[in-house]
Amino acid sequence: MFSFPRSVWTLLPRMDISGNEYRTTVFKACRGVGVMYGVAEDVADACLFWASVSLEVPARTIGDALAAYEASKRPMEWSHDGEWVICQNASVLCDGPSVLDLVETGQRVRMVCDWPELLLLLARHRSWRLAGGVEISLDGIEWADALKATVMPDTGVLWLRPGQGGSSASVLSNRVTIDPHEWSRIKIFADKILVPADPANRQDAGAGLTDND
Amino acid sequence: MVSTDSTSLRAGVDRDVPLHPQTTLRPPSQVMRLSRMGSFFPTRLSFLRSLLRKLAEDGAQLKRPEFSLDGDGYGHAVYEIVLDGAPYCLIAYSSALDDEMRTDRVIAEAWDACFILFDGRPNGEDVAALRTHATQQEAGRYDPRVLVVSRANKSVRLFEHTVERLAFGDQPDAAMIGKIGYLMRTTAVYGNGKFGMADRVEFMNRNSLSQPFRLEMLTVYLIREFTIDLVQHVANARAKGNAAPLAKEFQRQLGIGNSTGLGMAPFLVSHPVLINNWMQVRETALARVRAVVEANPEQIREFKELLEQVRRHLGQWHVDDVDEQVRIDVLRDEFDQFCEIVPAQLAAPNPWDRLVDESELFGLDLQELVVALVLEPNGALVDGLCDCMEDSTQIHLDPTQSVGDLRDMVETHYDWVLALDLGEADARAMVWYVSEEKLEPRLGARGADSCETREMPHHIAHKVQALRADLDMFEEDQVLAVFLMAHPEHRDIARRIQTISRHPYGEVRDNLVAKGVRPIDLLRCKLSFFGAAKFDPRSDRWTRITLFQGAPRAAELTLENSADVFLPAFGLDPFA
Structure with missing residues (x-):
C-alpha cells in the first residue's frame, strides 16, 4: 500500500471540520460497513482523539480498514499459554476493543491482526487504563514513533505498557483538518446507513409535505 | 420522607x-x-427560562446594527447581544418563497428566512459570504465562528393579516393572534459542530453559555425579535411610513412557532x-x-x-x-x-x-x-x-467488572425489561431509521429489508434481554472482558447498563420499537425542557409548539417579568 511520508501530508489540500462532525461520521462509517455498534463507538472516540491532536493517520487508516472490513472479518483464534494471551488472525474492527479489554484487566497480550495501526490507535487512546501490556506486530508502520511507543529492535514488535506517555483521553482541539479525499471516502461509508427514499417510507416521518397556514 | x-x-x-x-x-x-x-x-428550569433570567441578570442590551430589507421584507438584518463581555450576532436572511415550496420537513430546499448565530461581530464580507451557505442550510459549509444555523417559515395567514392591518392603521385580529401565536416557525435549529460549525465543547466553558441549548435558545429569542421587526417593517413600507405600531400586548403574545418531528426523539436515547x-x-x-x-x-x-x-x-x-x-x-x-x-x-x-x-x-x-x-x-x-444540567462525562466500559455484577445491574436497573414479553411480533413491530433524504429520521413497520438492516439501536429492551441470556452462560466471577471476547456484539449494551447504573434517569423505560409506540411523548419531554408550550400534535410523531410566547421583548426584559413566559394567558380567548 502506498502512503505519503508525514512531511508531504502537510502540503496537501486540507479540509477543516468540527470534532463532533468527525467523530459522528467515523461512527456512522463503521456502522455503514457493518461494524458492531459498541466497537464503532470505541473506534470513533479513538479516531477523534488522534485527529484532534493533529495526527494525520486516523482518517487514512480508518478509511483503508473500513474498505477492507467485509473481506477481513473473521473469527479470531486465541489461546492462553500461562503468561500471554495469544491472539491470531484478528480483525481489529471485530475484536480490537475486546482484546484491549483483556489488557485492561491486567492480561499480557500478543496479537497479530489485520490493522495493527488501528489497534495501536485504540490502545493508546486508553493506555492510561491499561493494566497489562500488549505486543503488536508492527510490520513497517512508519509513524509508530508519533505515538511514543516502544519498538523492540530485535523483534520488530511494539510493546505498549501502562504509563508509557499515556494520553489523558481528552480531546485537545475540537477542529480536525483532513485530506478532503479521505473525508469523502469516510462519508461514502457513512452514507451506507441511510435508507433509500421512496414514496412509502416518505410517510414514515409522520408529517405532510406542505405547510401553509 | x-x-x-x-x-x-x-x-x-x-x-x-x-x-x-x-x-x-x-x-x-x-x-x-x-x-x-x-x-x-x-418549568422554570427549562432552557429558555434560564436564558431569560441570564439576559435579565446581565442587563444584556440588544442592538440592531444592520437592517437592510426591501419593502417586501427581503434582504438581511443583523442583531447583536453581548453576554459576559462577548458579542454574539444573529444574521437573518429573508427571501421570497413560493407556497408550494413551503414545507416544515427537513426535506425542504428553501425557506422564508434563514439564520446564523455568529461568534463575534461579522463584517460585510462575512454577511455576504455566509448568505450562500445559510440559505442552503444543511448543504452549506460553516466555520467555527458560526455557532448555530436555523431557518423559519412564515405563518402566511397571520403574517399577511398583520401587515395588512398595521398598514391600514389598525391592529391585527386578537383572535387570530391568539389562535396561531407566531409570525414564523423554525423548522430546524442546528448546533454543536454540524456542517463544520463550532462544537459545543468549544464554548461550553464560557460561563454564560455552559447550560444545554443556551445558544439555540438565544437564537430563537433573537429570531422572535426579527419576526416582529420584520412584520412592522413591511407594514411601514406598504403604508409609506404611516403604519400603526404593533401593540405591545400583541408583541408579547407572538412567540416563535416550531415544527418538530422524529429527529428529536433519538437524542433522548443516545444521550x-x-x-x-x-x-x-x-x-x-x-x-x-x-x-x-x-x-x-x-x-x-x-x-x-x-x-x-x-x-x-x-x-x-x-x-x-x-x-x-x-x-x-x-x-x-x-x-x-x-x-x-x-x-x-x-x-x-x-x-x-x-x-x-x-x-x-x-x-x-x-x-x-x-x-x-x-x-x-x-x-x-x-x-x-x-x-447541573449539562454533561461533559466521557462514558467508558469497565471490562474488569464481573459477569455477576453486570447481571445484578440488569436486575436492578432493567427489571422493567425482564418483565417484558418480547417474543411477540408486536414487541418488535417498528424500526427507526434515517432516510437518505436529507438525513430525515423515520419510524416504519419492520419488514422492509432496506430499513431493518440499517436500524437505529433503539431496541434497548431487546438488547438487554439478549445480553442477559448470554450472561447466564458464564460464571458469576468471570470478568466482563472475557465475556466480551466471546460476545463482542454486547459491548454497547454492557457499556450502557454500566452507565445507567450511575445515571438511572437516563433510560426511557418502555419498549421503543413496540407496536403503538408514541414518539410524540419523547418529543414533548424534550421540548418541555426547552420551555415549549401549547403542544399541537399533527400526528403521533410530529408536533407544533410555540417558544417564548408571553416573553418580554429584549428591550423590556427584567428578572421579574422573565417569568411571564410560563404558560401565559392573554386578553381574549380566541375560541370563546
Missing part, C-alpha cells in the same frame, strides 16, 4: 455549604415512562447521561420544594395568581387533533377540581408536598402540570440547579 442527603448532586459541592433539605426523589420507574414524559410541561442530568435536576428541584415546611404569604399570593393564569392558558389551548383536544378538555376539568382543594393545602404544613400528593389522584397531565406549578414560587430554592 425528608432528608438532607443529595448524593446525586453532591459531587464537587463544597462540603461546608449546607445542602437543602429534600424529600425522596420520585424513582426512575415512575418518572421515566413514556406516558408520563409525554405529559411534561415547561443517557445528559438526559439523566435534566431529569435528576427536575426531580431534585421537586424534592426540595416538597420538603418546604411552610409557604410564605408572597408565595401563596403568587401561586393563586398562577392558578388563575394557568386556568386561562388551558382555556386558550386548542388543537385540531380530536384525541389531543379531548385530553386537554379532561385536563381543564381536573385542573378546576384541583384548584378547589388548593387553599386548604396551602395553609397546612408542607403545602407543596401536599399539593403534589393530591395531584396523584388525577391523570398524568395534571400531575406533571402541578410539578411545574409548585416549582414556580420557589425559584430561590431551585434555579441554581440549572447549572
Whole structure:
C-alpha cells in the first residue's frame, strides 16, 4: 500500500471540520460497513482523539480498514499459554476493543491482526487504563514513533505498557483538518446507513409535505 | 420522607455549604415512562427560562446594527447581544418563497428566512459570504465562528393579516393572534459542530453559555425579535411610513412557532447521561420544594395568581387533533377540581408536598402540570440547579467488572425489561431509521429489508434481554472482558447498563420499537425542557409548539417579568 511520508501530508489540500462532525461520521462509517455498534463507538472516540491532536493517520487508516472490513472479518483464534494471551488472525474492527479489554484487566497480550495501526490507535487512546501490556506486530508502520511507543529492535514488535506517555483521553482541539479525499471516502461509508427514499417510507416521518397556514 | 442527603448532586459541592433539605426523589420507574414524559410541561428550569433570567441578570442590551430589507421584507438584518463581555450576532436572511415550496420537513430546499448565530461581530464580507451557505442550510459549509444555523417559515395567514392591518392603521385580529401565536416557525435549529460549525465543547466553558441549548435558545429569542421587526417593517413600507405600531400586548403574545418531528426523539436515547442530568435536576428541584415546611404569604399570593393564569392558558389551548383536544378538555376539568382543594393545602404544613400528593389522584397531565406549578414560587430554592444540567462525562466500559455484577445491574436497573414479553411480533413491530433524504429520521413497520438492516439501536429492551441470556452462560466471577471476547456484539449494551447504573434517569423505560409506540411523548419531554408550550400534535410523531410566547421583548426584559413566559394567558380567548 502506498502512503505519503508525514512531511508531504502537510502540503496537501486540507479540509477543516468540527470534532463532533468527525467523530459522528467515523461512527456512522463503521456502522455503514457493518461494524458492531459498541466497537464503532470505541473506534470513533479513538479516531477523534488522534485527529484532534493533529495526527494525520486516523482518517487514512480508518478509511483503508473500513474498505477492507467485509473481506477481513473473521473469527479470531486465541489461546492462553500461562503468561500471554495469544491472539491470531484478528480483525481489529471485530475484536480490537475486546482484546484491549483483556489488557485492561491486567492480561499480557500478543496479537497479530489485520490493522495493527488501528489497534495501536485504540490502545493508546486508553493506555492510561491499561493494566497489562500488549505486543503488536508492527510490520513497517512508519509513524509508530508519533505515538511514543516502544519498538523492540530485535523483534520488530511494539510493546505498549501502562504509563508509557499515556494520553489523558481528552480531546485537545475540537477542529480536525483532513485530506478532503479521505473525508469523502469516510462519508461514502457513512452514507451506507441511510435508507433509500421512496414514496412509502416518505410517510414514515409522520408529517405532510406542505405547510401553509 | 425528608432528608438532607443529595448524593446525586453532591459531587464537587463544597462540603461546608449546607445542602437543602429534600424529600425522596420520585424513582426512575415512575418518572421515566413514556406516558408520563409525554405529559411534561415547561418549568422554570427549562432552557429558555434560564436564558431569560441570564439576559435579565446581565442587563444584556440588544442592538440592531444592520437592517437592510426591501419593502417586501427581503434582504438581511443583523442583531447583536453581548453576554459576559462577548458579542454574539444573529444574521437573518429573508427571501421570497413560493407556497408550494413551503414545507416544515427537513426535506425542504428553501425557506422564508434563514439564520446564523455568529461568534463575534461579522463584517460585510462575512454577511455576504455566509448568505450562500445559510440559505442552503444543511448543504452549506460553516466555520467555527458560526455557532448555530436555523431557518423559519412564515405563518402566511397571520403574517399577511398583520401587515395588512398595521398598514391600514389598525391592529391585527386578537383572535387570530391568539389562535396561531407566531409570525414564523423554525423548522430546524442546528448546533454543536454540524456542517463544520463550532462544537459545543468549544464554548461550553464560557460561563454564560455552559447550560444545554443556551445558544439555540438565544437564537430563537433573537429570531422572535426579527419576526416582529420584520412584520412592522413591511407594514411601514406598504403604508409609506404611516403604519400603526404593533401593540405591545400583541408583541408579547407572538412567540416563535416550531415544527418538530422524529429527529428529536433519538437524542433522548443516545444521550443517557445528559438526559439523566435534566431529569435528576427536575426531580431534585421537586424534592426540595416538597420538603418546604411552610409557604410564605408572597408565595401563596403568587401561586393563586398562577392558578388563575394557568386556568386561562388551558382555556386558550386548542388543537385540531380530536384525541389531543379531548385530553386537554379532561385536563381543564381536573385542573378546576384541583384548584378547589388548593387553599386548604396551602395553609397546612408542607403545602407543596401536599399539593403534589393530591395531584396523584388525577391523570398524568395534571400531575406533571402541578410539578411545574409548585416549582414556580420557589425559584430561590431551585434555579441554581440549572447549572447541573449539562454533561461533559466521557462514558467508558469497565471490562474488569464481573459477569455477576453486570447481571445484578440488569436486575436492578432493567427489571422493567425482564418483565417484558418480547417474543411477540408486536414487541418488535417498528424500526427507526434515517432516510437518505436529507438525513430525515423515520419510524416504519419492520419488514422492509432496506430499513431493518440499517436500524437505529433503539431496541434497548431487546438488547438487554439478549445480553442477559448470554450472561447466564458464564460464571458469576468471570470478568466482563472475557465475556466480551466471546460476545463482542454486547459491548454497547454492557457499556450502557454500566452507565445507567450511575445515571438511572437516563433510560426511557418502555419498549421503543413496540407496536403503538408514541414518539410524540419523547418529543414533548424534550421540548418541555426547552420551555415549549401549547403542544399541537399533527400526528403521533410530529408536533407544533410555540417558544417564548408571553416573553418580554429584549428591550423590556427584567428578572421579574422573565417569568411571564410560563404558560401565559392573554386578553381574549380566541375560541370563546
